[in-house]
Amino acid sequence: MAVKVLVVDDSSFFRRRVSEILEHDSGIEVIGFAVNGREAVEKTAQLRPDMITMDVEMPVLDGISAVKEIMASNPTPILMFSSLTRDGATATLDALDAGAMDFLPKKFEDIARNNEDAIKLLQAKVKEIGRRRAPRPIKPLAPSRVTSPVSNKVPPASTSVRQPDRSFQRTASEQPSSAQTLPTRASGKKYQLVAIGTSTGGPVALQTILTQLPANFPHPILLIQHMPAAFTPAFAARLNGLCKIRVKEAQQGDRLEAGTAYLAPGGQQMMVEGRGGNKTLRVFEDNSERISYKPSVDVTFASVAKSYLGDVLAIVLTGMGADGRDGARMLKQTGATIWAQDEKSCVVYGMPQAIANAGLASEHLALNDVASRIKRETNCG
Structure with a gap:
């Protein structure tokens, strides 16, 4: 039809x-x-x-x-x-x-x-x-608090942003075969970095997750969102104003720090360089026609696999295509943990499906469960 x-x-x-x-x-x-x-x-x-x-x-x-x-x-x-x-x-x-x-x-x-x-x-x-189905009616949105860069302040609970209901319902035949029971304990694995890749539906998904993380989050976070160059500064500023953690658009030479999320600039690639405790970001123009996405989840994930040797929690969220699958495979080979968003909560079940079909993900999570799982897995909440 x-x-x-x-x-x-x-x-x-x-x-x-x-x-x-x-x-x-x-x-x-x-x-x-x-x-x-x-x-x-x-x-x-x-x-x-x-x-x-x-x-x-x-x-x-x-x-x-x-x-x-x-x-x-x-x-x-x-x-x-x-x-x-x-x-x-x-x-x-x-x-x-x-x-x-x-x-x-x-x-x-x-x-x-x-x-x-x-x-x-x-x-x-x-x-x-x-192909999505209509969600239930919702109340009008509460206005966003800020849309410009601000200092790392914890926002008052009363100003939390209410997001519209995007739970577009699928038919019974389209529902996942069974709901996954979330682990009640952390795996015990030690991490140095969290990396998140996404595309279609990603801005809302990232905001949903990042606004729930505490200011003292113990690791740096890399964000790879398919987005034009004109949009990433405004998106980073908006997230920074809404989140307890610091969020910034990544720049060449940024040193990775705990409690900070680095958003890959639109139209460029973001890679991690260095080993040990002195890791920095390389941000550069990529004129290669072989790589369709700029930024590319695969490019960033591949560099992370080389620099962190498995001490990574990598998450692939909603998006069209299969960007992130090859990089996640490299991460998996080093011993990294890979999670994917589940089908029901995705705007487009493309990138996470590619991860699932390749057998790379140890968990398939509903969007609303991702932040709590990250906090539990990293022992920060």
Whole structure:
């Protein structure tokens, strides 16, 4: 059955262009259009699409406000289109906070190296996201506390951010065969580093996990999120403002410190260099066409395997494709611990599925259980 899509944009040219691209795929059917956020809310209620593509900046009602209203009344998977600017990045992150599932740059040349690849990626994202089922209605979002870098302060409990319910329900046949019972004790393994790789659905997943970690977390954390270069500074700043641990965009020469998470910059690769207690980050431009993702989970995981020799907890979260599988295999060979997010809680069960199919993960965890397992495994909570 084709994924039914509502296309929302105030530009008639862009609506027509997106519609033409989507309907070239037999697995997609465009069932309607909206020219502003208010009309998007109304047509979502009327047409009940499987998913929505949504512009951020629109008249009458902007995209972020429309996402909030749709997620509160008729929850539907939403893919945002955004400009690759600082303001566009902030607005897109606000939309993800409001309940949107993923985003793409509005200029197709910013999506992929060539137009054909960009078209295929858009079609694939729409089909993957559109296969999700509607979640239960939710209350409107509480506003985020901050969106700029701040010092490492523990936020008051009363200002915790309420996330929209993204538990898109699958049919019974799609449910995992059995729920995993979480270990009640740590494995006893000693770690020096935690590394987390993710893609589609990753911003929300990372925020869910990192906001639960204590300020005195005993290890450095590496974050590899597929994201454009314009977005990673704003995303790192937002996480830093929401988390008790420190979060920063990684820079060349950063020395790895406990209680700090380093986000790989968009459009670049991040590797660990050195052995012993003096490990630093190498951040560099990668012009190789052999590696599709920049940053790449495989590249970072492979460097970690060489520098830490198995004293690593590596986690692969929601995302399309198989980035992270080869790097996780290298880590596994050194004795590292590999976990993967479970199918039910993923926005897209691609990267974790690749880990599962390769037999690399010792645990398959629901997103809401990951932080508590990390704290238990690392003896910090």
